[in-house]
Amino acid sequence: MSRRAVSITTISSLIMTLACLLVASVFFERISIGIYEQMETSITGSALQNADHALLEKIILETEEALDQIEDPAAEYSSHEQEYLLNFAKIQDSQDYKTLWNYFNTTRKSTESTCFVLVMLRPRENYWVYVMDASDYNVIPCGTLLLDDFSQYDGHPGKEFDGFVTISPTYGRVRTDGVPAYIDEEKDIYAYLLADIPISEVRQKGYLFILNTAVLAIIITALSCIFVYLAVKKTAVEPINNIAEKAEDFVDSYEKRYGEHLETHIFEELYNGDVSELQNLSRSLSSMELETNSYIKDIDRLAGEKARTNTELEIATRIQAASIPRNFDDYKHISEFELYGDMKPAKAVGGDFYDFFLLDDTHLCLVMADVSGKGIPGALYMMVSMIAIKTRAEQGGNPSEILRYVNDRLSANNSVDMFVTVWLGILDINTGHVIAANAGHEYPAVADENGTYTLMKDKHGFVCGGMEGVRYKDYEFDIPRNGRLFIYTDGVPESANNNNEFFGTDRMLSALNQCSDKNPKQTIEHVQEEIEKFTEGAERFDDTTLLCLWYKG
Template sequence: MNQKKVKAKSNLAAGIIGPIVLGLVLFGMIVFLVGLVSFTNTFTREYSESTYHIADTAASLVNGDHIDDYLAGKEMEEYQRTKRIIDAYCRRMAVSLIYVIEVDTSYYGRFVSVFNSVNNKVDNSSYKEWTIGYMRNTTNSEYARKYQAIYEEGSAYETVYRLRAGINYKPHITTMVPIRNESGTVVALLCVQRPIHEVMIAILPYMITVLITTLIISLLASRTISSFMTSQLVVPIRKVSDEATRFARENTKGEPLGAISQYEELYRLSDSIDKMETDMVNYIENLTAATAEKERIGAELSLAREIQKSAIPNIFPAYPERKEFDIYAMMKPAKEVGGDFYNFFFIDEDHLLLAIGDVSGKGIPGALFMMVTNIVLTDRSHMPGTPAEIMSFVNTHICEHNDMDMFVTIWLGILELSTGKITAANAGHEDAVICRRHGDFELFRTKHDFVVGGMPKTTYKDFELQLAKGDKLFIYTDGIPEATARDNSMFGLDRMKDALNTNKEGSPRQVLEGVHDAVIEFVGEAPQFDDMTMLCLEYLPDHREV
């Protein structure tokens, strides 16, 4: 009788183990294939987005108003300076090519080269650098369609994928962005060709890891099931079940079960029941300790937030004794602490410095980088110099100690209160918005210089804007227009201007609160993914006080 039962269990185990192992193998192959496709698509998409940012930054280095002058042999000193910067940027970003072309928009089948930087060391390629004015036919119809999408359809960028090597090229992606003149018209394209050997390198370890993991899981599952099916289970399991039932009913520690089976699995089970009874007694104490630790971490992050808050002006009205202007600012980090900052202070009795910045990281690293940048900027601003000179000093200092390769965008202006003139510099930051008295808020577009911390010896340029009595200035970080709702739609510049104009007759505080409320209403329950910081200044009429 017993032999028949053992044989039946053995046969049952054999009948179950085979299909389970086969199922695990098939499941592992499905997971492998799905994961491989998902991994490749995700990696390629992220690669494309990062290449777009490289191209967008490079495009900011080119003066779109002088494209035709370059081709005509004019402005060659500026051309050579821009060419050297693009060459250096090409090498720094480890891309194969960065080139600027003016496309024949009559049929998009031909273009002329303006800039061309080659870095064959990246993937041992053999590209030849085009000279300025070099003309050639568009590579194929796909490129022509991409060109047309940017010129005619307003596409922010387009990407061409070459995932397989060809006769004259290696696997790469090419991302192209528009270069616009001062009126906003697309006058040329900047293209970045980037090798994708990282994708190929990353796939092989993934394949090996998934295959090994599938094999290990199959072997462990087979051994566990085989041991379980061939063991005498009923009595040991009944003892465990009875003890668990008794403990659940009485909530008192009983006699230890001990070694109720020669098999390791059942021994562990009985030992777990014994430990469970002991652990349950200590559970509440452990939970209390864990809660206290969580509260301690929360308190430390709260302290860090207060430290960061104290590093920027946060008492309003900031200068109640000054009747020439009214100012208000607010910062809402996406995490406990953030990477945005704003600042304003008097350089002397007639000059007020205004600054806003956005660090490339968030959380504690971004906050630390923000505080260092703010301290360096503040210290340098108390010495003579224009915003461009201050920005150059800050960039040099940050680059010398930037082991984490972070960067920060900054809008920096100095307002002369007696005249309303603002001298400013822009290191890759969002354009300011100005509301003329009795008018609407409109973007004040200027050419952006390179970000601070991105490249040593970067040159920054000053520009001027004039405020009249009753005008308002609004500066902000990209967390406002890029605030995202659950459907992945962005708040955008148009909604931001609508929110500004809704409260354009109000005080700076009312203006900012109106924008903040509009953003909150737009995103709804979607989580905040970026810091939101903004500052508004009103150059007060003579008859109005704060």
């Protein structure tokens, strides 16, 4: 244990030192890049502000015009570079070009930059075009192409330039960045004034500082580890070894204690030191020893009960899952509509349910309901409610009549004070006309022929099962051809993230409106994905149940 403690302490210290070194390097890298980026955009922006913009635009357009007269600039430049550059010689020899070059080069010399470069960016053709290189060494001629791969380019032509670092044989590591000089998106012209600033020396000093700091940290850590090791060995490791030996004796007597239920006194007077944590551990082990024998019987009994409960719960889950209709393929032969639904219980079993069934050849009944309870009680109440609704609906009548019957049945012997909210609608599949009634449930969402969803804020009746004699009111609406109907339980808008923010109906409608070209199954899956992204793995406290119908007409 002592050797392991030394190893763990040493490795942990090295890891912490390396982590600090890595973090420092990353921060230094980001800070230095940020500083140079600000410096380069600042000096190029200042130079550009004081430049002759008319002259700048004239030279850029002349270069663009000369470039456009070449059928394949990249191929011509690669095969006949000297002949290619003759197309731009007149521009470079002009007095206007020399005037602008002298201005940029003079301005550059008052900064840290090794050169000012005026370039045109052509991401589609995968090359740069040098318009002007204001520097003292290796001046690049006007019209020179720099072939590049822009497939991973992060910048946005016309708005920003994606800076980068290159290796120069003269200056070492060089940072390049700048600002837009002339942009004409209609003509696909994106010209930038860039500056190069050497950064190798500064980075070397930064890395040397980090390295010296790391070495010092390792030395200090090593000395600290030696001191901590000696102290821990004396005050903790040796007593713990003694406790471990007693614990082994306690484990070795397990079978005897389990079989004969005999008491032991292994942990009495186990530790007499001054470390409060070990004193507490010693007392805890003594208490554990006194209670273990009685726990053995209780654990055996509870294990059997838990096994039976888990089996019953698993059976209940299967029964409930089988009661929720998922026979969507049985309706594929009906061309007038397509539907899909899903239910995710917050616990192993839940209280939400949906249902759909044909009342006759032309009428489809749609049900979405939410029982007030959860778990096994909610599941039982859900089954009773579901059977009552379907049985009464198949006998005929309007939604209000069906809900009135269901409410009276559920209220008659409601000794558990549970209730269920229900939205029930009957769709004429030939016309898209819907007759519906709402017993305290969420507003349905209806989409027009373009797939745009809005909430239909219908009038709510009282919940079913609350009290007898409640009357419900029908209302009617039409689903247009290619329109959609989306019904759900309150578990959808009330899904919460770790900050206790609700998903809400606005986010739900936003998710639905992203599905104008999707079928019902894709729509349900997309809404569920949006809920998962929003909640970020937070624990769910309510069932989420959804049903979507696409009326094709």
